[in-house]
Amino acid sequence: MTQTTPVDELRGLLPAGRVVTDPAETEPYRHDWTRMPAGRPLAVVLAENAADVQAALGWAARHRVPVVPRGTGTGLAGGATAVEGCLVVSTERMTAIEVDPATRTVVAGAGALTSAVKDAAALHGLWYPPDPGSFRISTIGGNVATNAGGICCVKYGVTTDYVMGLDVVLADGRLVTLGGRTVKDVAGLSLLKLFVGSEGTLGVVTRVVLRLVPLPAPSATLVAWFDSTRAAAEAVVAMSLRVRPSMLELMDTGAVNAVEDFRPMGLDRDAGCLLVGQSDAPGTAREAEVAVMVACCEEAGALRAYALDDPVEGDLFLEARRAAGPAIDALGDVLAEDVCVPVDRLPVAMARIEAVAAATGTPIPVFAHAGDGNLHAAIVRTPGDEDSARRAQEAFEAVLQVALDCGGTISGEHGVGRTKVGVLPRQLGPDVMDVGRRVRDALDPLGILNPGVLW
């Protein structure tokens, strides 16, 4: 007589086609964008609704199987990396989207792409602002789990600022609904936000209610070239005292040259740094705001600083900035950092990162959401070169320390995941780590949800 295995039991709990075990089919679910070493999953559940996720988590709890929640695996902190023998729970099939113009909300399945949510809102003249560079390929559930940021955060905030409600499947398989479509809700403890940014360690998000805002006015754009990153960073600090840009992005010479190699756009390869800013203030206020931004750049010693009133021309510079990530990825193996410092510490942080690059002999092109002090220091390793890998790891740790020394954080938007887990106690200290662990233990006493992430 053949014995029923736990995986057979799982198959029996879900409709046909939703449990995948063939290694060739589970392979695409092992890694996230970091490509860090991964284990082999026991199975992947391709959930189509909350009931599927409940069945999967209930089964995992009964059999003490670790669970790795997953959107589309664009994460840059190793959070969706499979651990050996785990159950990957993928939300990629949960893509329903419904916009409610009356309450200016959208209800989206966790697997809906961020761009699909934005497009659905735009059909009603509404806007979902958070815009991670991955918005065309990342899921809204992944954005909630990492509290994703992006280019417009400097004025419009991050994912959590738009989350009004969540459906979450807990580690024991229960489904809870937190918040909803009301702007005001002070009934009970504010548990909703506990799950935002929890990186799959407290539950699996199945449905998200998001706040929408009116579409912004067209933007006017600032373009400024500097001979040094320090001068550009000083211009950013000056701007933060005087204007409220809708985006303010920086690319150092390494990032500019990577983009030119990858997709030639006529950027100035010889300048030390490029700043691109935008204002979407209403009416003539946007030209006035960009004029102040130009003045701040000139006062900080810009080589050239000018305004572009044509939104199409401005968007070309935005595209150049968006190309920085993929362009730098093409240079080699990249350890992606997303440290964030108080904006007045930006000049110091940039100078210290340049010093880390020199001391470790490691290329570290930097592109940044400069307006909110969020720096993407991209540490480039030579593939297959052990010495380069060792120096890159040294640089990775040193850049995290720069952020802490500047009173900042080791992660502004990608999350701690598995890549920065060892450094988190240095930022939070023992008491805050302990509080976090106790919350995790209360919600997931068996410790099955995303082990190795955060703790």
Ligand SMILES: Cc1cc2nc3c(=O)[nH]c(=O)nc-3n(C[C@H](O)[C@H](O)[C@H](O)COP(=O)(O)OP(=O)(O)OC[C@H]3O[C@@H](n4cnc5c(N)ncnc54)[C@H](O)[C@@H]3O)c2cc1C
């Ligand atoms: C080219 C590129 C540009 C990027 N730009 C940005 C940027 O500007 N800003 C930014 O913040 N990030 C950026 N990212 C990182 C990444 O896209 C975000 O972290 C995104 O939110 C991850 O979404 P995902 O669906 O791919 O999640 P995954 O990578 O699948 O998962 C990420 C984490 O969330 C957890 N998770 C996923 N879905 C759920 C769920 N439903 N319930 C519970 N936990 C879940 C996973 O376990 C994991 O810990 C970029 C990535 C790339 C490749």
